[in-house]
Amino acid sequence: SAVISQKPSRDICQRGTSLTIQCQVDSQVTMMFWYRQQPGQSLTLIATANQGSEATYESGFVIDKFPISRPNLTFSTLTVSNMSPEDSSIYLCSALGGAIDTQYFGPGTRLTVL
Amino acid sequence: AQTVTQSQPEMSVQEAETVTLSCTYDTSENNYYLFWYKQPPSRQMILVIRQEAYKQQNATENRFSVNFQKAAKSFSLKISDSQLGDTAMYFCAFMKHWRSGNTPLVFGKGTRLSVIA
Numbered sequence: 001s002a003v004i005s006q007k008p009s010r011d012i013c014q015r016g017t018s019l020t021i022q023c024q025v026d027s028q029v030t031m032m033f034w035y036r037q038q039p040g041q042s043l044t045l046i047a048t049a050n051q052g053s054e055a056t057y058e059s060g061f062v063i064d065k066f067p068i069s070r071p072n073l074t075f076s077t078l079t080v081s082n083m084s085p086e087d088s089s090i091y092l093c094s095a096l097g098g099a100i101d102t103q104y105f106g107p108g109t110r111l112t113v114l
Numbered sequence: 115a116q117t118v119t120q121s122q123p124e125m126s127v128q129e130a131e132t133v134t135l136s137c138t139y140d141t142s143e144n145n146y147y148l149f150w151y152k153q154p155p156s157r158q159m160i161l162v163i164r165q166e167a168y169k170q171q172n173a174t175e176n177r178f179s180v181n182f183q184k185a186a187k188s189f190s191l192k193i194s195d196s197q198l199g200d201t202a203m204y205f206c207a208f209m210k211h212w213r214s215g216n217t218p219l220v221f222g223k224g225t226r227l228s229v230i231a
């Protein structure tokens with residue numbers, strides 16, 4: 001299995017600002033993903049973080065709002081830009097590890113936008 | 115596109131009893147994986163059990179087992195000898211085989227399980 005850490009674990013931010021969330025995996029993984037979980041809801045995929053190239057975004061999510069980097073096989077960042085209260089959610093990163101047949105999750109970042 | 119449906123928003127069970135959570139899915143893929151994840155109030159997503167579609171044998175992990183019916187596209191989770199620590203949100207999830215390309219998880223809406231002492 002892969003052990004995944006995220007920073008920060010939580011943050012309270014002002015409207016109009018940006019926050020960058022870091023995701024670190026303890027081993028090299030083929031795929032990394034970013035999900036959003038709005039209050040009381042299930043997880044929705046934001047994008048696939050591709051190593052060395054632009055992320056692949058799902059419908060409804062755009063690079064200007066959620067820029068993603070993945071400089072190597074163990075690390076990725078997600079930035080939530082120009083935040084509004086509607087961005088208040090839990091953001092989780094995951095990695096496809098081991099025998100590339102199971103996704104493991106980081107502990108999540110709880111974001112509150114005032 | 116794949117979809118996952120969990121028709122039970124909430125369930126409760128007495129401690130030490132058995133409970134079954136339902137999940138159905140829709141896909142045109144032949145090779146895929148199915149998962150149950152648990153999310154306690156700490157919000158950490160914890161893998162409970164995994165099933166590979168090409169395996170007919172139902173997966174089992176200690177008190178947790180699944181009833182996988184591929185033709186019916188059904189994947190239920192049975193929790194035996196329920197414990198207070200099983201109280202959590204349970205998500206059923208689908209993932210294409212990695213050979214099919216990009217493999218994010220598709221989640222159901224979740225079932226909130228409460229174990230009562």
